[in-house]
Amino acid sequence: MNNNSTQVRFTTPFHSHATAAEVVEGVDLSGRRVVVTGGAAGIGAETVRVLAGAGAEVTVATRDAAAAESMAASLAGAPGTVRSATLDLADLSSVAAFVADWRGPLDVLVANAGVMALPARQVTAQGWEMQLATNYLGHFALTVGLYGSLRAAGRARIVVVSSGAHTATPFDFDDPQFERRPYHPWTAYAQSKTADVLLAVGARRWAADGITANALNPGWILTNLSRHMDEAAMREMGAIDENGEIIPQPYLKTVAQGAAVSVLLAASPLVEGVTGRYFEDNQEAPPAVPGVPGGVAAHALDGDAADRLWDYASAALG
């Protein structure tokens, strides 16, 4: 069941390569409290910079405490404030500690951190496959843990950074942890990113609390995310040429452009009240078409799958 098949697709005036700063130009986020996971690098760092620049109080939550602190220090002169906090999404005790330390309402949670294409299957202490654990389960635990703070904000937003990769596979409820099927780095990444969209869809249960949740594809941006890819893989996907040089692509975005959808969903008044949708290029994405890049797969917007996954993850949290 596609939960929004009857809805008109949501549009904004922003073009596909608008920057994060452009999509919140003139927006005052004073008094708004934001958490950005993985906020010390790549798209997350730009998200932090722009939201703090618009006056928000932003907490950079990442496992690298030194990087988070240096991020906060570098933005000391911003109109908003930037705090650092340690959070390892692959360790549920770290997530629990972050939640226990959080005080007061939370206006925006940007679930941005992620890992991609780990070459070999790794598992966490809870026995979860590492990409699913980091990209999805840790964020699920964080979101559920912070529910009371989100509700207290009155009109909180949850923003989940997924990927166009989600179109490659639905969530495999029969073997989500790759215990019986062969592990594949990209299938595991794609599955985790489908789970991320389903997290946003599943959060519709909190609509009566004024909480909205949307997922997004930031586009293709050159960051450290590709650290687990070797040159052969980069060449195969057309990212670099035979000499290892980056092949310029029209769809390639800068980090400033890649953070735009996150910032739009986190802070723009245009999307107030919009929930359970998937965005890319600063618009709600059209349905995915096989062989055509982009779009959102029906399997990621499936309300039944979202509820089933919510129950599955809740059971893992105990």
Ligand SMILES: NC(=O)c1ccc[n+]([C@@H]2O[C@H](COP(=O)([O-])OP(=O)(O)OC[C@H]3O[C@@H](n4cnc5c(N)ncnc54)[C@H](OP(=O)(O)O)[C@@H]3O)[C@@H](O)[C@H]2O)c1
């Ligand atoms: N770049 C793209 O083209 C692209 C495309 C589609 C989707 N995305 C998504 O965009 C998001 C941001 O990616 P990016 O490109 O900005 O990559 P990035 O530069 O590698 O940033 C990822 C961030 O996640 C953090 N992180 C990783 N594992 C973590 C964990 N266990 N606990 C807490 N933080 C953790 C990293 O911290 P460390 O520095 O400590 O590792 C880093 O701050 C990801 O969800 C990614 O899947 C990116």
